Amino acid sequence: RKEVEQDPGPFNVPEGATVAFNCTYSNSASQSFFWYRQDCRKEPKLLMSVYSSGNEDGRFTAQLNRASQYISLLIRDSKLSDSATYLCVVNAMNRDDKIIFGKGTRLHILP
Amino acid sequence: GAVVSQHPSRVICKSGTSVKIECRSLDFQATTMFWYRQFPKKSLMLMATSNEGSKATYEQGVEKDKFLINHASLTLSTLTVTSAHPEDSSFYICSVAYNEQFFGPGTRLTVL
Numbered sequence: 248r249k250e251v252e253q254d255p256g257p258f259n260v261p262e263g264a265t266v267a268f269n270c271t272y273s274n275s276a277s278q279s280f281f282w283y284r285q286d287c288r289k290e291p292k293l294l295m296s297v298y299s300s301g302n303e304d305g306r307f308t309a310q311l312n313r314a315s316q317y318i319s320l321l322i323r324d325s326k327l328s329d330s331a332t333y334l335c336v337v338n339a340m341n342r343d344d345k346i347i348f349g350k351g352t353r354l355h356i357l358p
Numbered sequence: 359g360a361v362v363s364q365h366p367s368r369v370i371c372k373s374g375t376s377v378k379i380e381c382r383s384l385d386f387q388a389t390t391m392f393w394y395r396q397f398p399k400k401s402l403m404l405m406a407t408s409n410e411g412s413k414a415t416y417e418q419g420v421e422k423d424k425f426l427i428n429h430a431s432l433t434l435s436t437l438t439v440t441s442a443h444p445e446d447s448s449f450y451i452c453s454v455a456y457n458e459q460f461f462g463p464g465t466r467l468t469v470l
Contacts, residue, residue: 291453292404348461 250274251337253349260325261357267321268352270335279338280318282309284331285351291334294320322354330356361385362454364462371442372470379437379465381408381452387432388454393425396449408435408452442469 253270260266272280280297295302297318301310308321318337322329335349361384371377381391391408406427407415414427426438439446451464 250347251335251349253335253352255350257353257355259355259357262325262327264325265323266325267319269317269319270349271317272337277337280311281336282320283334283336285334286331325356327356327358330354362460362462364452364465366465368466370468373443374441377439377442377467379450381435381462383433383454386454391435392453393437394451444469
């Protein structure tokens with residue numbers, strides 16, 4: 248099992264719809280989780296951290312399920328500007344305290 | 359996809375010394391590479407954008423004279439931490455962006 252796995256997509260979603268995608272991780276000791284957004288040929292930028300209690304920022308909601316070892320990102324009322332690649336990032340609490348990146352999920356919002 | 363390597367993977371040095379970290383794009387010519395830093399249990403922070411043949415672009419709050427970046431070829435960018443201090447101890451990771459992101463394995467720097 249890969250350390251961090253994401254469905255690469257692409258997810259083609261009509262504008263205004265709600266879309267959700269998950270990211271699974273293999274290291275049960277992982278403590279920190281993040282969602283990054285990356286636009287084409289740009290550096291990834293932090294979208295939001297994922298807390299144990301879940302968190303919401305406007306149209307975006309992130310949740311953590313430790314029992315099943317996955318995090319999720321929900322986007323409501325999607326906008327054309329939401330089209331991007333969404334990277335799941337996990338801080339694997341191993342010897343090196345290394346950050347592990349998912350490959351990303353591509354999202355296309357259709358007009 | 360692009361393969362990105364970094365060297366060294368781990369370095370321990372004394373305070374006051376300079377440390378050079380190499381980032382190589384093994385199968386892709388990268389005009390742009392990104393350097394990130396991550397402190398324990400914190401998120402990734404972009405430090406600078408390395409541009410082949412020109413000056414790097416630094417993020418706000420990152421000292422360009424302390425973190426020297428050289429992107430002399432399409433496959434190699436180097437980050438030199440000058441006069442390193444314990445507070446510079448961190449995980450440094452580079453990346454190449456082309457349609458999707460390709461990250462190097464990172465360099466763990468510990469300054470004693």
